[in-house]
């Protein structure tokens with residue numbers, strides 16, 4: 001039985017760690033991780049990452065491991081970028097895990113679950129001569145009472161940034177056919193009319209332009225092919241990945257930033273409006289006799305007779 | 309001044325209900341988009357977690373998920389049963405109770421969006437001149453156990469069994485799959501995802517079809533029956549378990565004239581016949597939603613009262629009764645107002 005087509009990507013409002021972390025688990029394969037991470041040599045990584053990857057933009061793959069919910073560990077693997085470590089911001093910016101530097105090894109960077117749990121902003125950065133490249137993504141550790149992540153998302157972390165407005169909330173995810181907003185900013189200031197590229201692991205590509213407030217509305221494409229179920233994302237639900245990328249030149253430097261996340265099939269996949277309405281109508285019809293005025297019956301109490 | 313705006317308890321309650329309908333259905337738009345922004349995540353009302361704009365959500369989904377993913381799964385790996393497994397559930401129940409303590413079952417009569425939607429439909433039914441189908445005492449008795457059955461099986465039993473691997477995984481949140489509030493609140497936010505039937509597996513399909521049909525039935529039945537869904541609502545029974553622990557109470561004293569009167573019974577949207585025939589503890593029945601209509605329509609002084617820590621918040625009175633029945637009959641029929649369809653005939 002497929003584990004959880006239940007509540008396809010809707011808020012499953014539990015308060016415990018339960019499904020949360022698993023849900024945001026992305027779809028990296030082990031081999032990909034190993035390949036892309038065979039060393040810190042820039043050229044080697046770029047060369048090896050490319051043919052395997054569905055995009056040339058820098059991305060972060062996160063996979064979770066550990067059997068018990070309490071001891072979940074996530075492994076962050078950078079792709080198409082040569083970085084020495086991963087920076088992780090937690091949704092509780094002021095505590096000791098507010099910002100951590102995670103060392104990278106062959107398998108990736110380990111992100112333990114801090115007691116505060118909640119959302120983490122992950123980034124890898126590469127600076128070579130006049131080129132600055134940033135990969136960024138989000139990971140969620142389920143935890144009751146985790147702090148509000150809005151400040152963490154809005155906090156300036158790099159020069160050029162793509163910030164989700166908002167990110168899908170806990171127990172929810174990006175889904176095909178949905179519109180989501182992103183803010184593009186440079187040194188903390190919104191970038192109007194900035195070109196953004198969207199690429200998906202299902203092969204879609206499109207270009208968008210930010211509005212006067214630096215906001216782009218991204219329609220997640222419904223590009224799952226009928227034959228391929230898609231890769232299994234957490235909760236066993238078919239999933240794919242998308243990346244948004246922006247490039248901006250300033251002060252003789254060229255900045256490239258990418259934000260990647262997983263997305264699932266459309267909300268209406270494996271749902272039928274027609275049947276839904278059909279059964280609702282059926283129920284309605286069943287209640288219609290109640291609407292008719294009843295005739296007084298022999299055994300009625302006096303007040304019931306009066307009513308009738 | 310206050311008397312002018314709220315001439316009756318009924319008007320006051322109606323205002324609170326409308327405000328709470330907006331809070332529970334659309335309030336998240338003000339609070340923020342993340343679940344942590346929700347007020348309590350364990351409300352004693354059917355504010356629905358599937359409504360993407362809700363400001364809070366009900367305790368039932370929390371129960372189901374914790375039983376499924378935490379307790380059920382941990383019970384299977386017997387060695388891992390520590391207090392820690394139960395902590396989130398205990399926290400949820402404590403959060404729930406922190407709210408419940410203050411208002412008791414008034415969460416049903418004053419806050420629950422599903423309760424309000426049904427009352428609004430009943431009002432529309434009055435305007436359309438539809439009859440009132442009352443539950444006779446023996447019918448009420450017959451229906452009452454259903455809410456306990458739903459709580460036991462759909463909210464507690466099946467999710468636990470699913471977590472332990474004895475039931476299919478889709479049975480992890482079976483009550484949510486049939487819950488009419490999921491459909492009512494999401495449709496109120498113009499979201500059609502929930503009304504669309506899930507066709508993924510047979511269980512999903514069957515439960516979904518049942519839920520949609522029940523929702524359809526409730527919407528139409530509510531035009532001619534008061535609170536049709538509340539009578540079998542598992543949150544009514546869940547709340548009833550904690551009812552006696554709250555200082556907010558419905559208090560009825562023994563009064564000889566009750567036997568011949570029975571107006572409060574007619575006014576009760578839950579057809580609780582005990583309110584007219586009993587007194588003391590028995591009169592504050594497990595089905596009571598603390599709507600206060602019985603106290604409004606009791607024609608004698610202080611026979612029925614709503615008390616908080618023993619302090620009288622509202623009590624029946626002859627004068628109040630006289631003005632109240634001028635506006636609306638105990639059964640909820642508005643007076644001195646145009647009743648379109650009925651008059652057109």
Ligand code: SF4
Pocket residue numbers: 354355356357358365366367368369483484485487488489490
């Ligand atoms: S479907 Fe019903 S029980 Fe489930 S979260 Fe919504 S209101 Fe609560």
Ligand code: SF4
Pocket residue numbers: 352353354415416417420421422423424535537538539541542543544597
């Ligand atoms: S009994 Fe009625 S008012 Fe109370 S929670 Fe259930 S639906 Fe809401």
Ligand code: SF4
Pocket residue numbers: 558575576577578579580583595596597598599600601602603
């Ligand atoms: S007993 Fe009174 S307060 Fe309780 S539901 Fe009936 S009318 Fe409302």
